[in-house]
Amino acid sequence: MxxxxxxxxxxxxxxxxxxxxxxxxxxxxxxxxxxxxxxxxxxxxxxxxxxxxxxxxxxxxxxxxxxxxxxxxxxxxxxxxxxxxxxxxxxxxxxxxxxxxxxxxxxxxxxxxxxxxxxxxxxxxxxxxxxxxxxxxxxxxxxxxxxxxxxxxxxxxxxxxxxxxxxxxxxxxxxxxxxxxxxxxxxxSLFTFNIPTSPLLDLQGIAVPNVIVTLKDTPLKQQGPLLITHWGFSGPAVLKLSAWAARTLHDLQYKAILLVNWLASQNQEALYQSLLQRKSENPLQSFPPLLPSNLLQRLLASLNMDPVTPLGKLPNKALAQLAAKLHADPYAIEGKTTYKQExxxxxxxxxxxxxxxxxxxxxxxxxxxxxxxxxxxxxxxxxxxxxxxxxxxxxxxxxxxxxxxxxxxxxx
Ligand SMILES: Cc1cc2nc3c(=O)[nH]c(=O)nc-3n(C[C@H](O)[C@H](O)[C@H](O)COP(=O)(O)OP(=O)(O)OC[C@H]3O[C@@H](n4cnc5c(N)ncnc54)[C@H](O)[C@@H]3O)c2cc1C
The missing domain is CATH 3.50.50.60 (FAD/NAD(P)-binding domain)
Structure with missing residues (x-):
C-alpha cells in the first residue's frame, strides 16, 4: 500500500x-x-x-x-x-x-x-x-x-x-x-461607466491627468487620470471607483450621479480667486488653459460661456459658477461596460x-x-x-x- x-x-x-x-x-x-x-x-x-x-x-x-x-x-x-x-x-x-x-x-x-x-x-x-x-x-x-x-x-x-x-x-x-x-x-468589479446623456461623448480619447470622481451622496471617491470614451468615462480614477463602489453600484443597478472634479490639484475657492485675480489684472485676457481646449470649450458652453470672451466682460457670478462646475460636474451613470480592461x-x-x-x-x-x-x-x-x-x-x-x-x- x-x-x-x-x-x-x-x-x-x-x-x-x-x-x-x-x-x-x-x-x-x-x-x-x-x-x-x-x-x-x-x-x-x-x-x-x-x-x-x-x-x-x-x-x-x-x-x-x-x-x-x-x-x-x-x-x-x-x-x-x-x-x-x-x-x-x-x-x-x-x-x-x-x-x-x-x-x-x-x-x-x-x-x-x-x-x-x-x-x-x-x-x-x-x-x-x-x-x-x-x-x-x-x-x-x-x-x-x-x-x-x-x-x-x-x-x-x-x-x-x-x-x-x-x-x-x-x-x-x-x-x-x-x-x-x-x-x-x-x-x-473594475468596469467603466456608461453615461449616455454625457455631452462629452464625441470628445472620446481626451485624457485628463488628475481628477477626483465621487459618487454623489456617498463618501466614495477616487483620484487619478480620467479618459473620456464614446460611451462615458474610463481611466484609472473610474476603474478604482468602480472597485471601491462595486457593491454600492450593484445595489443601485448601476444608476447613480457621478461628480467630476476636473481640477483635483486646486480647490474651488482657489480657482475662483485665481480667476478673479486674472480678471482684475488682465481684463482683456480670456480663460487660462485649465483643461484640454476642446473639453474646456464644451464645459464653458454648458454655462453659455465662450473660451475667447475677455474675463473683464464676465460678472464675478459667472466665474464662481465656472469654478463650481469644474469642481462638481454631474453626470448620470446608466450602466457599466468592460472594455479591454481587466x-x-x-x-x-x-x-x-x-x-x-x-x-x-x-x-x-x-x-x-x-x-x-x-x-x-x-x-x-x-x-x-x-x-x-x-x-x-x-x-x-x-x-x-x-x-x-x-x-x-x-x-x-
Ligand atoms: C481580461 C483580463 C485581464 C486581466 N489582467 C490582469 C492584470 O494584468 N493584472 C492583474 O493583477 N490581474 C488581472 N486580471 C485579473 C486576474 O486575471 C485574476 O484576478 C486572476 O487570474 C485570478 O486567478 P485565479 O487563479 O484565482 O482564477 P482564474 O484565473 O479565474 O483561474 C481559475 C481556473 O479554475 C478553472 N476552473 C473553474 N471551475 C473548475 C472546475 N469545476 N474544475 C476544474 N477547474 C475549474 C478555470 O477554468 C480556470 O482555469 C485580469 C482579468 C481579466 C479578465
Whole structure:
C-alpha cells in the first residue's frame, strides 16, 4: 500500500498553478495533481494586461499594499508579510524572468509578453513533476475521515488535501458552501461607466491627468487620470471607483450621479480667486488653459460661456459658477461596460472561514483556498495577480508542510 501523500489542486489559473508549484517544492515526495476543467491553463494570464501580463505592483510596504484591496485588505496584511511583490519579483527572477516597473508602478515581464510568464510557470511545474490534468470534470468531492474523495467522470482519487482555486466559477462557490463556507454574493468589479446623456461623448480619447470622481451622496471617491470614451468615462480614477463602489453600484443597478472634479490639484475657492485675480489684472485676457481646449470649450458652453470672451466682460457670478462646475460636474451613470480592461469579481468565499496563515478552511480541515474564489479583489495595477501569488504561496506551503509531517509520521 502506497503511503504517498496526494494533494489535489483544482483550477489551473495563476493561484492554482503557483500553489501546485509551491506545494511540490515543499514536499517533492508528495504527489501534486492539478485538475483543470478546460483544455487551457493560465487563460487569464494570457490575456491579462493587454497580452503583457501586469504581474504585480512595485509597492513593497504591506501596509500600503493592502490599501489597494477594497475587499481583503485586513486579511492580506499578514500574508503580505510572508509573500509580497518583492518576493514575486525574486521568484520570477530565480526562474530567469525579469520584471520591469512602469511609471505608475505596474510591473510587467521585460519581454512585454504574458507568454513569458506562462512558459515560466509551466516549465517550473513540469520540472518539479506536478501532474497537470486538463479537461477534467469533477462530479463530486466528499470528505471521509481525513481523506477527500474526488469523483471524476472515469476515476476516483483519494486525497489528503484539496485546494480550491477555481476563480469566480459558481461551481467552486457551491463546493465551498457544501463544506460549510458562507459565500458573499459575487458582483463585478473594475468596469467603466456608461453615461449616455454625457455631452462629452464625441470628445472620446481626451485624457485628463488628475481628477477626483465621487459618487454623489456617498463618501466614495477616487483620484487619478480620467479618459473620456464614446460611451462615458474610463481611466484609472473610474476603474478604482468602480472597485471601491462595486457593491454600492450593484445595489443601485448601476444608476447613480457621478461628480467630476476636473481640477483635483486646486480647490474651488482657489480657482475662483485665481480667476478673479486674472480678471482684475488682465481684463482683456480670456480663460487660462485649465483643461484640454476642446473639453474646456464644451464645459464653458454648458454655462453659455465662450473660451475667447475677455474675463473683464464676465460678472464675478459667472466665474464662481465656472469654478463650481469644474469642481462638481454631474453626470448620470446608466450602466457599466468592460472594455479591454481587466475585470474581477468582488465577493466569493467569506474570509471569516479561512485561516490566513495557511489559507486552510476553518470549517473543513484539509481544504484550502487561493485566488479570486475568495472575497478578495484589488484595484487595477497588478494587485489581483499578487493576491493569487500570495494566497497560492501560503496554501501551497501549508499543504506541502502538512504532507511532510504526515510522510514523517507514516514512516516513523
Ligand atoms: C481580461 C483580463 C485581464 C486581466 N489582467 C490582469 C492584470 O494584468 N493584472 C492583474 O493583477 N490581474 C488581472 N486580471 C485579473 C486576474 O486575471 C485574476 O484576478 C486572476 O487570474 C485570478 O486567478 P485565479 O487563479 O484565482 O482564477 P482564474 O484565473 O479565474 O483561474 C481559475 C481556473 O479554475 C478553472 N476552473 C473553474 N471551475 C473548475 C472546475 N469545476 N474544475 C476544474 N477547474 C475549474 C478555470 O477554468 C480556470 O482555469 C485580469 C482579468 C481579466 C479578465
Amino acid at each position: 502506497s503511503s504517498q501523500i496526494i494533494n489535489i489542486v483544482i483550477g489551473g489559473g495563476a493561484a492554482g498553478i503557483f500553489a501546485a508549484i509551491r506545494c511540490k517544492t515543499q514536499n517533492p515526495h508528495s504527489q501534486v495533481i492539478l485538475l483543470e476543467k478546460t483544455n487551457q491553463l493560465l487563460a487569464k494570464v494570457r490575456i491579462s494586461g493587454g497580452g503583457r501580463c501586469n504581474v504585480t505592483h512595485a509597492c513593497f510596504d504591506p501596509k500600503k499594499l493592502v490599501q489597494n484591496y477594497p475587499r481583503g485588505s485586513k486579511e492580506l496584511i499578514g500574508p503580505f508579510h510572508t509573500f509580497q511583490p518583492k518576493d514575486t519579483v525574486a521568484w520570477f527572477e530565480q526562474q530567469g524572468v525579469l520584471l520591469k516597473t512602469e511609471n505608475d508602478g505596474r510591473m510587467f515581464p521585460t519581454t512585454d509578453s504574458s507568454e513569458t510568464i506562462i512558459q515560466c510557470l509551466m516549465h517550473a511545474a513540469a520540472q518539479l513533476g506536478v501532474d497537470i490534468r486538463k479537461q477534467q470534470r469533477i462530479v463530486s468531492i466528499q470528505k471521509q475521515g481525513h481523506q477527500f474523495l474526488i469523483q471524476l467522470q472515469d476515476q476516483q482519487i483519494s486525497a489528503d488535501a484539496v485546494l480550491l482555486a477555481t476563480g469566480s466559477s459558481s461551481w467552486g462557490y457551491s463546493v465551498a458552501k457544501d463544506f460549510g463556507h458562507e459565500i458573499v454574493e459575487p458582483v463585478p 475585470f474581477v469579481t468582488a465577493g466569493g468565499v467569506d474570509l471569516k472561514g479561512i485561516d490566513f496563515k495557511t489559507m486552510e478552511s476553518r470549517k473543513t480541515p484539509g481544504l484550502f483556498f487561493a485566488g479570486e474564489i475568495l472575497n478578495i479583489d484589488g484595484v487595477t495595477g497588478g494587485f489581483n495577480f499578487q493576491n493569487a501569488w500570495t494566497t497560492g504561496w501560503l496554501a501551497g506551503t501549508a499543504m506541502g508542510e502538512e504532507g511532510v509531517d504526515k510522510n514523517i509520521s507514516k514512516f516513523s
